[in-house]
Amino acid sequence: MAAMAGATWAQEGAATTQPAPSLALDGAFKDGLYTLPKLPYDYDALQPEYDAQPLKIHHTKHHAGYVTGLNQTLEKLQEVRKTGDYASVQALSRNLAFHGSGHMLHCLLWHSMTPGGKPMPASFAKAVEADFGTVEAMQAQFAAATTKVEASGWGVLAYEPVGKKLLVLQAERHQDLAIWGVVPLLVCDVWEHAYYTQYANNRGQWVAAFMKLANWDFAAQRYAAAVKI
Ligand SMILES: [Fe+2]
Incomplete structure (x- = not known):
């Protein structure tokens, strides 16, 4: 974190000199x-x-x-x-x-x-300030959260596109959240609250029912958006 603590916020260069954003x-x-x-x-x-x-x-x-x-x-x-x-x-x-x-x-x-x-470009610093108050507060939360990850894992500064928010997350190990970076296209909830009152412990029946309900057109629309990232 030493390099981050010593950083100053630079002005962004002219737009023409910036590479196109890409994931x-x-x-x-x-x-x-x-x-x-x-x-x-x-x-x-x-x-x-x-x-x-x-x-x-x-x-x-x-x-x-x-x-x-x-x-x-x-x-x-x-x-x-x-x-x-x-x-x-x-x-x-x-x-x-x-x-x-x-x-x-x-x-x-x-x-x-x-x-x-x-250093952090000025426009990103503005976005950080909007969600964390100050850049230093985000860095302090990032350092603390990363330090306190239980056992193995990662500290992550992430963008959440639904609320359009920057978040600091802990990832314990890293496989429990599937593959970081994927864009979900279609999901099925198999927490017990989703199916227990109707299907009791027969999760397979719930999944089979879900497969009859699945909206693959919705998945296709999200896929079309995701491949443009
Ligand atoms: Fe590693």
Whole structure:
């Protein structure tokens, strides 16, 4: 956090010099497979805050492991769909979320750091102030929430598009929230409150009923919007 604390808020450059906004994660996916992106700096570039050796291990071993696991899980799921035997779908879905979130969050992590830190543009600082009071208050909440994540996980500054709000979130582990970065298209609630009074403990019956109610046109509309991101 040292770099953030020392940052000053720069004026934004002319609009013509700014790259087009994009949620793409460079180097994270190619030719049908998820891939390990190169770091946007050398391994020794974040020293002394982050030494070269732990950064290199983090990138080439841990992040690479998520990439391998994600591709392997997707391959196994393809096999499952071919055979129609879904006995392993729970474990595979967990692996998909675990490795998928690990890949997405590490791609974001590498770009969340830069040698010496980089100041916040004025327009973003304004948005932060609107939701947190001051930039310093957001940074204090981010640092405190990140420090207090129980066991393993992440501190996350996120944009919530329904209320159009910036939020600081904790992610315990990272797979419990599926894959960070996905855009939900269609959802089914399987908390007991959703079905227990009608279906008791027969969740499968509720899911079957839901599948008869599913609005795939709604999903298609959200898909059309999501692919434009
Ligand atoms: Fe990590």
